[in-house]
Amino acid sequence: MEYKTLNNGVKMPMLGYGVFQTPPAETESCVAQALEVGYRLIDTAQAYGNEEGVGAAVAKSGIPRDEIFITSKIWVSNMNYERATASIDESLRKLQTDHIDLMLLHQAMGDYPGAYRAMEDAYKAGKLRAIGVSNFYSERLVDVATLAEVPPAVNQIETHPFRQQAAAHTVMDELGVAHEAWAPFAEGKNGIFQNPTLVALAEKYGKKPGQVVLRALMQEDVIVIPKTVRRERMEENFDVFDFELDADDLSAFKMLDDQSFPRIFDHFDVGTVRWMLGDLVKGQQLGGGTLY
């Protein structure tokens, strides 16, 4: 495994296992298999509704807790100081642990400065080993990274061959924030696994297109957390530490970046933001001063 040393000295695996859209009933079994395969970073979130499954798999794995890196994220409905504070304790309970390795604010929505202060207090209390943000595009990131008492260690944003986020990466580097990719496979969209450039690179290195994607992103200093519910794909996605793209091939990979590729979740679209504030999580009813 390769590691990224975060800005507070905590070491984070460069490759992990994501459980967005993994049904809660299947999560324990999927995470148990991922741990058997060798993954030591698990990425969940309050909004995924499957923190319990992650916690059960980790608890039953027999692997020492300090060898596993758990990430979770605070959802929009908990985005003020009081709710975020309570939700951190709720995540700890569901995950069956006394600390979360990395807690992120899931979206730059609601009273997120208040929620960020709740994470800082939980960090100081030892409940969170590192704190950060997700979907904070550069102008939001520079704000929180400059003004926070405990600067964010990580920013998790949409990043894959068709949206490589080079400009955002530069800003993160300047701020000392690690870049983590969500949807490294673009959720399978845009024919990614049949892409001619990726197929050619895969043939050259004797690997699969998906493996080329993960390797290339890690070479670009991006942490990756691919999701799959299938064991053979967990194994394939983990088998990426025995080759490196040379400079020309990395350039060919960079050429796949395509600003016209539609964002998977468009945080600059009013309808998407309304959906995240309302209907995305069942039962969530925000509005009318809920979070301020």
Ligand SMILES: NC(=O)c1ccc[n+]([C@@H]2O[C@H](COP(=O)([O-])OP(=O)(O)OC[C@H]3O[C@@H](n4cnc5c(N)ncnc54)[C@H](OP(=O)(O)O)[C@@H]3O)[C@@H](O)[C@H]2O)c1
């Ligand atoms: N912070 C955020 O707002 C945010 C948003 C989205 C995602 N995330 C995180 O990022 C993680 C990864 O993103 P994602 O789940 O959206 O998408 P992804 O990892 O880009 O793609 C997952 C899709 O690719 C398929 N797949 C996986 N490995 C494959 C392989 N080797 N060959 C062929 N198909 C393969 C999976 O299908 P099967 O499962 O059927 O194999 C699934 O349909 C999430 O699980 C979550 O932890 C965070």
